[in-house]
Amino acid sequence: MKPSLKAMRAIRVVIPAILLVILFFGFRVYERSAYTDGLRKETQENAVPTVSVISAKPTRPNEAITLPGNIQAWYQAPIYAQVSGYVKMWYRDFGGLVKKGDILAEINAPALDAQYHQAQADLAAERAKYTLAVVTAKRYLALRKNHAVSEQSISVKVQEAKAARAVVKAARQKVKNLEALIRFKTIKAPYDGVVIERNINVGDFVNKEGTISGSEKANLFTVAQVGLMRLFVSVPESFGPFLHPGLTADVTVPQLPNRHFNAKFLTVARGFDQKTRTAITEFSLKNEDGALWPGSYARVRLTAPVKTNGLMIPSTALVFQEHGTQVAVVTDDDRMHFKPITVSRILSGEVEVQKGISMSDRIVNHPSASLLEGATVRIVTPARGYTLLDQDAPASGNTDGREDEYSNAYDDLTPSKTPASKDHSVQ
Numbered sequence: 001m002k003p004s005l006k007a008m009r010a011i012r013v014v015i016p017a018i019l020l021v022i023l024f025f026g027f028r029v030y031e032r033s034a035y036t037d038g039l040r041k042e043t044q045e046n047a048v049p050t051v052s053v054i055s056a057k058p059t060r061p062n063e064a065i066t067l068p069g070n071i072q073a074w075y076q077a078p079i080y081a082q083v084s085g086y087v088k089m090w091y092r093d094f095g096g097l098v099k100k101g102d103i104l105a106e107i108n109a110p111a112l113d114a115q116y117h118q119a120q121a122d123l124a125a126e127r128a129k130y131t132l133a134v135v136t137a138k139r140y141l142a143l144r145k146n147h148a149v150s151e152q153s154i155s156v157k158v159q160e161a162k163a164a165r166a167v168v169k170a171a172r173q174k175v176k177n178l179e180a181l182i183r184f185k186t187i188k189a190p191y192d193g194v195v196i197e198r199n200i201n202v203g204d205f206v207n208k209e210g211t212i213s214g215s216e217k218a219n220l221f222t223v224a225q226v227g228l229m230r231l232f233v234s235v236p237e238s239f240g241p242f243l244h245p246g247l248t249a250d251v252t253v254p255q256l257p258n259r260h261f262n263a264k265f266l267t268v269a270r271g272f273d274q275k276t277r278t279a280i281t282e283f284s285l286k287n288e289d290g291a292l293w294p295g296s297y298a299r300v301r302l303t304a305p306v307k308t309n310g311l312m313i314p315s316t317a318l319v320f321q322e323h324g325t326q327v328a329v330v331t332d333d334d335r336m337h338f339k340p341i342t343v344s345r346i347l348s349g350e351v352e353v354q355k356g357i358s359m360s361d362r363i364v365n366h367p368s369a370s371l372l373e374g375a376t377v378r379i380v381t382p383a384r385g386y387t388l389l390d391q392d393a394p395a396s397g398n399t400d401g402r403e404d405e406y407s408n409a410y411d412d413l414t415p416s417k418t419p420a421s422k423d424h425s426v427q
Contacts, residue, residue, distance in 0.1 A: 049371060052382045053330055053362040056311035059352055063242070063306040069233040069251070069298040071285065073224035075191060076294060080219050082184035084207035085109030087200050092221070094198055098189040104221050105187040105200060112185070116178040123171040130164035137161040189223055196294060197222035224294045229285040231263050233300050234278035238345070242304035243268045243281055250301040251285065253292065261285055261292070263300070310344055310352040317365050318343075318351065327357060328364035328371060336364075336375045 090105040092098055137157040143149045199217040200206065210218035231251065235243060247265040263283035272279050283300075285292060319326045319338060326338045341356030357363065362379070364371070371377070 048378045050380045051364045051377045054365045064303045066301045069300040071296040072230045073294040074228040075225040078219035079221045081206040087204045092195045096195040102189045107185045119175045126168045126171040130168045133161040133164035193223045193225040229287045231283040235281045310354045328367040330362040
C-alpha cells in the first residue's frame with residue numbers, strides 16, 4: 001500500500017524539524033562544555049599568583065647629589081657710625097656701585113665740633129704755659145753760676161718745664177683723637193663693591209652705640225664685593241669622602257633658572273654638625289657680570305666618581321622579615337625563593353646591594369605578603385602607568401638623568417616572558 005501524498009508531506013516536514021532540534025541541543029551541550037573547560041582553565045590560572053619581575057642594575061660610575069646652598073659676597077661689611085650726630089646727606093642708594101674711598105654719607109656732629117674747638121683752645125693754653133715754664137727754667141739755670149738761687153729751685157723749675165711739655169703732648173694727642181673722630185663724620189666705602197643696604201635718611205640721629213632714630217637696624221650701610229662670590233653648602237656625611245680640592249659643582253639660582261654656574265671647591269669645615277650630620281663646605285663662584293646677588297638661594301648639584309661592585313634595585317623590591325632584609329626571586333621553574341641580601345646604601349627610591357643577588361636573578365617588584373617560599377607564580381609584565389618616581393627630571397638624590405629603569409605600575413597586567421640577562425653577581 002503506497003503512502004498518501006499527505007503523509008509524504010508530513011514526513012518531509014517532521015524529519016528536518018527533528019534534525020534541527022538534535023543539532024540545537026548538541027550545540028548547547030558543546031557550548032556549555034567549552035565554557036566549563038575555559039572557566040576551569042581560567043580558575044586554575046587565577047589560582048596561581050602573578051608577579052612582575054625586574055633585574056638588578058650595576059651601580060652608576062658617578063655619585064650625584066643635589067643640595068640647597070647659600071650664596072654670599074666675597075666680602076660684606078656692615079658700616080656703623082663712629083660718632084653721634086645727624087645725617088647731613090647720603091650719596092649712595094641701594095644697588096649703587098662704589099669704589100674704595102667713595103663718600104657714602106656725611107654726618108653733622110655739632111657736639112663733636114665743639115669738643116674739637118675746646119681741645120684746640122686747651123692745646124694753645126698748654127703751649128703758652130710750656131713756653132713760660134721753659135723761659136723760667138732757663139733763667140734759673142743762668143743764675144746757677146752766680147749762686148743766686150739754690151739747686152733745689154733750679155731742679156724744680158726744670159722739672160716744671162718738662163711737666164708742661166708732657167701736658168702739651170697730651171693736649172696735642174687729644175686734638176688728634178678728635179680729628180680722627182671728625183674724619184668719621186664722612187662715611188666712605190671700604191672697598192670696590194655695591195651698596196646692598198641703606199638704613200638712613202637725611203635728618204636721622206645716629207650714635208656710636210649703634211642706634212638709628214626711626215629704624216630697627218644699627219648699621220648705616222652694607223657694602224658687598226660681588227666680583228667673586230662664596231657658596232656655602234651643608235654636605236651630608238655620606239658625601240664627605242668626595243670633598244677635596246678639584247671638586248666642582250653645578251649651580252643654578254631661581255632668578256636665572258636657565259643659566260648654570262660652575263663653582264670650585266674652596267674648603268670644608270672638617271667637622272660634622274651633631275644635629276644635622278652635615279659639614280659646612282665652601283665653594284667659590286665667579287661673578288664678573290654681577291648676575292649673582294648676595295643672599296641668593298642656590299640649587300647645588302655635586303657629582304663625584306664612585307668605585308663599587310654593588311648592584312642597584314628599587315626599594316619597592318625589598319622584603320623585611322624576621323630573617324632580615326631579603327628579596328623575592330623567581331627560580332627557573334617559576335617558584336618563589338627568598339634571598340637574604342646585604343644593603344650598603346639607601347638612596348632616593350633605590351638601594352645598593354653589596355651581597356646576595358646577581359644581574360641574572362628575576363627579582364619580584366612589589367612582592368605581596370601572601371607569597372610563600374616555594375610557591376608557584378606566573379610572571380607578567382606591568383603596563384606602564386602611574387609611577388612614584390619622577391622620570392622627567394633628575395631627582396634631588398642619586399640619579400644621572402637617565403630614564404628610570406624600574407616600572408612602578410599599578411594598571412592591568414598582561415602575560416609575557418622575561419628575557420635572560422647577562423650575569424653580574426655580587427654574591
